[in-house]
Amino acid sequence: MLGFLLVVLLIPYLIAAYALLFVKLRWGLRLFGAFIVATIGLLTAMFFVEAYPIIARDGVAVFLQTGWDPVRESYGVLQALTGTVLTSAVAMALAMPMALGVAVTINEILPTRWRGVFGSLVDLTATMPTVIYGLWGLFVLGPTLQSLVNTLARDTMTSPYTLFTAGVLLAIMITPYAAAVIREGYALVPKPVEEAIYAVGATRFEAALIKLRYVKNYILGGFFLALGRAMGETVAVAMVVGGNFVRFTTNIFESGITISSLIALQFPNAASYQYMVPALFAGALLLTLFGLAINAVAIYIIQRGQI
Amino acid sequence: MAKVEFKDLRVSFGASPVITGVNLSIPDRSITALMGPSGSGKSTILRVLNRLIELYPEARVSGEVYLDGQNIFDMNVMELRRKVQMIFQIPNPIPNLSIFENVALGLKLNRLVRGRGELFERVKSALEKAQLWDEVKDRLRAPAGKLSGGQQQRLCVARALAFEPEVLLADEPTANLDPENTAKVEALFLELKKEMTIVLVTHYPPQAARISDYAAFLYKGQIVEWGPTRDVFTKPRHELTEKYVTGRLY
Amino acid sequence: MTAERKAGDITAVRRVINWLGLGLFALLGVAAVVPLFLIIGDVYIKGIDAINRLGGLWHFLTGLPPTPYEESGGIGPMLVGTLYMTVLGALLGIAVGFPLGVYIGEMRREKFSNVARAGVNVLVEFPTIVIGLFVYAVMSLAKEDLNLYLLDPLSRTISPVGGWITQFIGPLDGFNAYAGAAALSIIMIPYVALITASAYSSIEQPLREAAYATGGREFNALFVVLRKAVSRAVITAALLGTAKIAGETAPLLFTAFGNFYYGPFTGPTAAVPLWVWYAAQTPYEVQIASAYGAAAVLLTIILTIFIIARIRG
Numbered sequence: 001m002l003g004f005l006l007v008v009l010l011i012p013y014l015i016a017a018y019a020l021l022f023v024k025l026r027w028g029l030r031l032f033g034a035f036i037v038a039t040i041g042l043l044t045a046m047f048f049v050e051a052y053p054i055i056a057r058d059g060v061a062v063f064l065q066t067g068w069d070p071v072r073e074s075y076g077v078l079q080a081l082t083g084t085v086l087t088s089a090v091a092m093a094l095a096m097p098m099a100l101g102v103a104v105t106i107n108e109i110l111p112t113r114w115r116g117v118f119g120s121l122v123d124l125t126a127t128m129p130t131v132i133y134g135l136w137g138l139f140v141l142g143p144t145l146q147s148l149v150n151t152l153a154r155d156t157m158t159s160p161y162t163l164f165t166a167g168v169l170l171a172i173m174i175t176p177y178a179a180a181v182i183r184e185g186y187a188l189v190p191k192p193v194e195e196a197i198y199a200v201g202a203t204r205f206e207a208a209l210i211k212l213r214y215v216k217n218y219i220l221g222g223f224f225l226a227l228g229r230a231m232g233e234t235v236a237v238a239m240v241v242g243g244n245f246v247r248f249t250t251n252i253f254e255s256g257i258t259i260s261s262l263i264a265l266q267f268p269n270a271a272s273y274q275y276m277v278p279a280l281f282a283g284a285l286l287l288t289l290f291g292l293a294i295n296a297v298a299i300y301i302i303q304r305g306q307i
Numbered sequence: 308m309a310k311v312e313f314k315d316l317r318v319s320f321g322a323s324p325v326i327t328g329v330n331l332s333i334p335d336r337s338i339t340a341l342m343g344p345s346g347s348g349k350s351t352i353l354r355v356l357n358r359l360i361e362l363y364p365e366a367r368v369s370g371e372v373y374l375d376g377q378n379i380f381d382m383n384v385m386e387l388r389r390k391v392q393m394i395f396q397i398p399n400p401i402p403n404l405s406i407f408e409n410v411a412l413g414l415k416l417n418r419l420v421r422g423r424g425e426l427f428e429r430v431k432s433a434l435e436k437a438q439l440w441d442e443v444k445d446r447l448r449a450p451a452g453k454l455s456g457g458q459q460q461r462l463c464v465a466r467a468l469a470f471e472p473e474v475l476l477a478d479e480p481t482a483n484l485d486p487e488n489t490a491k492v493e494a495l496f497l498e499l500k501k502e503m504t505i506v507l508v509t510h511y512p513p514q515a516a517r518i519s520d521y522a523a524f525l526y527k528g529q530i531v532e533w534g535p536t537r538d539v540f541t542k543p544r545h546e547l548t549e550k551y552v553t554g555r556l557y
Numbered sequence: 558m559t560a561e562r563k564a565g566d567i568t569a570v571r572r573v574i575n576w577l578g579l580g581l582f583a584l585l586g587v588a589a590v591v592p593l594f595l596i597i598g599d600v601y602i603k604g605i606d607a608i609n610r611l612g613g614l615w616h617f618l619t620g621l622p623p624t625p626y627e628e629s630g631g632i633g634p635m636l637v638g639t640l641y642m643t644v645l646g647a648l649l650g651i652a653v654g655f656p657l658g659v660y661i662g663e664m665r666r667e668k669f670s671n672v673a674r675a676g677v678n679v680l681v682e683f684p685t686i687v688i689g690l691f692v693y694a695v696m697s698l699a700k701e702d703l704n705l706y707l708l709d710p711l712s713r714t715i716s717p718v719g720g721w722i723t724q725f726i727g728p729l730d731g732f733n734a735y736a737g738a739a740a741l742s743i744i745m746i747p748y749v750a751l752i753t754a755s756a757y758s759s760i761e762q763p764l765r766e767a768a769y770a771t772g773g774r775e776f777n778a779l780f781v782v783l784r785k786a787v788s789r790a791v792i793t794a795a796l797l798g799t800a801k802i803a804g805e806t807a808p809l810l811f812t813a814f815g816n817f818y819y820g821p822f823t824g825p826t827a828a829v830p831l832w833v834w835y836a837a838q839t840p841y842e843v844q845i846a847s848a849y850g851a852a853a854v855l856l857t858i859i860l861t862i863f864i865i866a867r868i869r870g
Contacts, residue, residue: 001702002698003695003696003697003698003699003700003702003703004698004699004701004702004703004706004707006695006698006699007695007699007703008703008707014652014653017656018652018656021656021776022776025774025775025776025779026664026775028656029656029657029659029660029663029664030660030664030667030669032653032656032657032660032673033657033660033661033669033670033672033673034669034673035653035657036657036673036676036677036680036746036747036750037672037673037676039676039680039743040676040679040680042691042695043687043688043691046691046694046695046698047690047691047694049694050694097585098585098586098588098589099589100582100585101581101582101583101584101585101586101587101588101589102585102586102589102590104579104582104586105582105583105585105586105587106586108579108582109579109582109583109586112364118586118590120867121590121593122589122590124593124860124863125589125590125592125593127797127800127801127804127859127863128593128596128804128856128859129803129804129805129806129830129855129856129859130804130805130806130807131804131806131830131833131834131837131852131855132596132600132804132833132852132855132856133596134833134834134837135600135833135837135848135849135852136595136596136599136600138837138838139599139837140595140599172589172592175589176589177682179589190399192395192397192399193399193401193402194362195359195362195395195399196395196399196400196401196463196466197401198359198362198388199357199359199388199392199393199467200388200392200412200413200416200417200466200470201384201385201388201389201413201416201417202416203385203571203572203574203575204575204579205574205575205576205578205579205582206416206571206575208578208579208582209578210401210412213403213404214401214403216403225682228682229682231684232682232683232684232685232686232687233684234684234685234686234806234807235686235806235807235830235834239834239837239838260684260686260807263686263690264686264807264810267810267811280690281690281694284686284687284690287684287686287687288683288684288687291679291683291684291687292679295678295679295682295683296675296679298678299675299678299679383568385568385571386568416571417567418567
């Protein structure tokens with residue numbers, strides 16, 4: 001009944017909000033604000049509810065144990081959690097330097113005419129469908145990385161599809177997010193400050209470093225934004241991470257799994273088991289809480305820098 | 308030979324000409340004032356002299372500028388900026404760096420000092436010369452953005468003096484200061500001119516009359532008149548000059 | 558060594574470091590963009606080849622997907638599904654996102670407005686699979702009652718209109734196009750809202766004051782007078798948001814679920830990204846080829862929207 005009411009009342013709510021815009025504008029606008037806040041609240045609440053069965057049965061252990069055994073109805077998200085952490089770490093380590101590179105290249109190195117084009121290319125990288133990244137990762141990046149890594153250190157990657165592959169693919173995907181934030185900050189360095197930097201005789205490289213220091217709030221903000229994105233990315237990661245649900249590993253050159261790809265790959269069979277759906281929702285809950293926390297930190301940092 | 312010579316300097320921003328043929332000699336160890344109404348190109352001339360004009364991609368510069376007989380465009384720009392320092396109209400310390408770091412920045416970048424001890428001494432003496440040392444000596448690590456306007460401007464003066472430059476460019480440095488701070492800065496310039504050449508852009512003829520040795524009157528990108536200050540003010544040769552120095556031309 | 562000579566050496570060293578440092582930054586910047594070309598090249602080369610092998614463009618755009626044993630096929634149902642859900646999702650996304658953006662952009666002095674803004678910032682790059690799961694959860698909860706009390710009676714009432722209406726309106730399965738569209742709209746709303754908010758924020762104070770003075774009611778000021786000032790940014794946001802949701806896969810996994818056939822929108826619905834996701838992971842060559850073909854089509858749609866948005870903006 002509750003669900004029914006939710007859905008059914010949605011349409012009148014929106015119509016009322018719209019109508020109010022014409023009559024009492026401000027209240028109409030507030031209703032739209034309320035809508036978004038309610039959505040987030042509802043989302044978090046629903047996940048608690050759906051995950052409840054397995055949290056009631058296993059407690060916090062569900063987040064701490066490894067091993068995904070549907071037959072024995074024993075679920076542990078720990079290796080997915082580890083996979084998320086490892087792939088995100090690899091992704092951030094590669095993405096942040098590239099994002100800084102993009103910001104400096106656009107603002108200091110490229111002639112004015114090329115800046116728009118280059119910026120659009122970076123933005124396009126962000127707009128590309130993630131499933132196409134996954135496709136490319138599956139058939140091009142994975143095998144290429146495997147050859148590359150194995151030439152440097154024999155037999156390190158036994159499969160093209162590992163946590164490392166996912167990390168590299170993620171790095172390519174999240175760089176534009178960090179880059180967008182850093183670019184915005186970098187362009188806001190006031191002209192008088194720029195003149196001061198050059199008046200004391202800095203080279204362009206030295207000036208870039210000083211400016212980056214000036215916008216470090218934006219760099220941190222971009223960092224957390226990209227991190228949130230990396231932890232939540234599902235489809236591309238699922239296609240190249242190797243789908244290792246069984247063996248716990250911390251070796252990035254082995255196949256693994258992340259929370260989001262776990263949900264994507266296991267959900268189709270989840271209905272057949274009693275506790276799998278709640279377990280997956282528990283994973284979703286974890287992702288939600290992480291996402292909330294990281295985004296909150298990112299917003300806080302960017303806003304604090306703006307004051 | 309004059310310290311600085313401008314020969315047929317022309318500057319335009321895109322299609323708009325700003326400086327249309329300036330010939331000027333700046334004598335050593337003196338204060339030369341550049342006066343003129345807004346938009347006459349005074350700040351632009353300053354920015355040519357330390358090649359800060361190169362930060363403006365739309366700017367086109369032609370003509371020759373000599374520092375001690377050397378063409379500044381043939382020089383390495385970092386060398387030039389070691390010798391020619393600038394103070395701006397609106398104080399521009401780098402706000403997130405500390406007071407100490409602001410003054411030290413140029414010294415460190417250009418490797419002008421060896422070791423922490425020498426660095427500290429240079430920074431201290433620059434701050435003392437700028438008459439800021441006493442006010443900040445207990446909080447050298449505080450961010451520069453927290454200082455008052457007058458203090459920030461003196462910090463910028465210290466930053467410039469740390470180089471022990473040969474030429475000091477001042478772009479309306481007291482325009483945003485109260486009379487007390489203005490007086491301090493003017494007194495400082497009178498002291499400094501014994502060691503260096505000062506080129507002072509000012510919007511306010513009485514200031515030029517007060518402290519400069521030579522004055523140049525700039526109007527619409529051209530030098531209308533130039534000479535020892537006393538002559539320019541008491542016996543101007545051009546009508547425009549006379550109008551300007553008596554305050555009838557803006 | 559004289560002081561001049563030493564100064565010259567330091568300068569030389571700094572110049573070398575300058576070149577190396579800037580070069581490094583440039584390398585990193587280019588590295589961020591190179592994969593884009595590699596991917597577009599790979600998708601188009603293999604995709605166009607696949608489309609040709611699988612029966613040519615028209616057949617590919619309208620036909621049914623290939624089974625593992627066929628030699629030709631298409632993504633007809635997928636295109637229809639993507640079109641339907643993207644349009645619905647985008648309409649809802651703009652309809653809610655725009656006023657929301659006005660709220661958080663213009664009424665910033667209110668505390669609740671800042672709360673809403675925080676909410677929007679949190680939601681804007683939220684893991685899309687979580688959003689799909691949310692809609693799935695709501696759907697599962699609501700489905701039975703919804704069908705019982707609303708949709709069954711409704712569909713019986715309108716059935717005289719014709720059989721075709723049941724393709725669109727009727728009792729919903731667990732997986733359906735409307736759940737998919739809902740998930741997509743939840744993704745688009747914050748995106749449109751943020752861009753609308755920043756468009757309104759960047760209106761200069763004099764213009765805003767003039768609008769309020771001449772506009773009479775606040776409604777007129779905001780939506781009529783200032784319309785010109787913000788419409789460019791909002792339309793760009795709408796276009797780019799649409800491109801974004803057209804390419805999304807994860808939110809559709811548990812809402813639309815996917816389909817091999819043309820079916821009613823009240824049941825499991827196909828989508829182009831879903832097909833790429835599914836077909837690329839099969840071991841069958843013909844299906845992998847169709848995945849590349851589908852990717853090429855998807856990429857073309859998105860690139861077109863992107864270029865239109867960039868040219869206008």
